[in-house]
Amino acid sequence: MPAFDDRQPETRPPASSVVERQGVKGVRFDHDTLAQRVRFASASAAEILADEIKELGAARVMVIAAEAERELAHRIAAQLPVAHWHHEVAMHVPVEVAERAREQAAAHRADALVCIGGGSTTGLAKAVALTTGLPIVAVPTTYAGSEATNVWGLTEHARKTTGTDPRVLPRTIVYDATLMLTLPVDLSVASGLNALAHCVDSMWAPRADPIDRALAGEGIRALRIGLPLVAAEPDGLDGREHALYGAYLSAVAFASAGSGLHHKICHVLGGMFDLPHAQTHAVVLPHVLAFNAPAAPDAERRIAAAFDAESATGGLARLRTRLDAPRSLRDYGMPESGIGPAAEAILAAVPPGNPTPVTADNITGLLHAAWEGAEPR
Known part of the structure; x- marks a missing residue:
């Protein structure tokens, strides 16, 4: 089986899969590249x-x-x-x-x-x-x-x-x-982690394919290098260029792969509570990664390798610590009373084929942990 196959349970045919036709086993996928x-x-x-x-x-x-x-x-x-x-x-x-x-x-x-x-x-x-x-x-x-x-x-x-x-x-x-160069470090960090979320979601979004995963992996690597340089030397061009390159790759992967669970969550939260876009993504990302990674081992290995870490969650946690990343949704104005309504709206928008089945209980737990800034579970 090719190294880039990472089949996941899906409710509809995946964008890429290993198929067997006339006794020949091989990879099959459809990929659209946007003209730009x-x-x-x-x-x-x-x-x-x-x-x-x-x-x-x-x-x-x-x-x-x-x-x-x-x-x-x-x-x-x-x-x-x-x-x-x-x-x-x-x-x-x-x-x-x-x-x-x-x-x-x-x-x-x-x-x-x-x-x-x-x-x-x-x-x-x-x-x-x-x-x-x-x-x-x-x-x-x-x-x-x-x-x-x-x-x-x-x-x-x-x-x-x-x-x-x-x-x-x-x-x-x-x-x-x-x-x-004049984008403040805290906003640079939040915006860069938003880009990183595009990469992570592109590993298992509904239309994810091997090309998306390759772009996303390189995007994670570039952001992992660039964002700490931005935080350490905001006036330095090297970190800014790495981060911008990584952000572009992340967006191209996301445009092809589609919205995964992370983005569905953040769209609901942003629209419902008028939360700042980048900070919301930065807070929610580690919780969605911890939620999905155990059920998507190939994607987990790819993300870990891009972070140059033993695990995907460990690599992201290390980066977030270096960047002093945003931690809780309540810091940005989300009321605790909004967790229930948000969970209900997210359940209606869960994308097909999410690696971990989403239930009212586990999505409520994820939202509560993100709201209070608890460690991802």
Whole structure:
């Protein structure tokens, strides 16, 4: 049996499996690679962005950037034919915020979108592209990874809805690690652990295949090297570039493999309690890894090897200790009374083929441990 086969119990045919046809045993899987241009060059964002907009032939660009990044956006996009600067950005992309952005895109007759910022900013650009079909050029300033996926998300009445659509995939990503140098260490750690969660989920998500697992393993390795360097030397470019490279790989793996249990949990929590996205992922990750790893031994070995550790959970714990990672959901405003309703909503969203069967009791226990910051069980 090939070394990269890690069959898991599934309720539908897996994305990859070992099959036997006409007496021949071999690996079979389907893998889609998203069509996207990636330009990775430190200290070159403004120049590359101008080139990409020129290549698109855009003449009326709508630039989306949060208020906190207004100055940065104006500097990076100074060479562009900007028709509208849009600075209303909110976590989890509330429907009403998306509607106002769409109205502005129409009013200013935008023919392209540039998003400069983190996951919320990219998410808003995707919400506009979803209904308008406008092309996006993304310039990330965190390790969120949304820029490399065709996944959109909108929140309404404390419920976050997600989906996939080719219209929301940015045409080009402009990666410039110098834009991360001013991202505070605590936010860098949380954002990087969010990327790490993409990698871990991609080991056993519904459409996971050998290519996804290879990308995810390399993403974990790069983040394991980069994030401690960022924490130790925030102004150093080496750590920032490693982390950014790892974040990109994590997002590509996630876009192909789909949302696993970890992301289903975090989408419910984020939408229901308006929790900060990256910190929520950072808190929940070790609990989901401890929950699933015993039932997915091949994935566990891959993750452990990427961490250069004896076990996956041990490698993640060691990294989190070095980074002083976020520990509890209550630190970010989740009420203990919300555990029950959240568990109920998560049960309705559990992805097929999760390695460990999910029940009301064990998901409630996982949420309570994450809420209080207890050691993963």
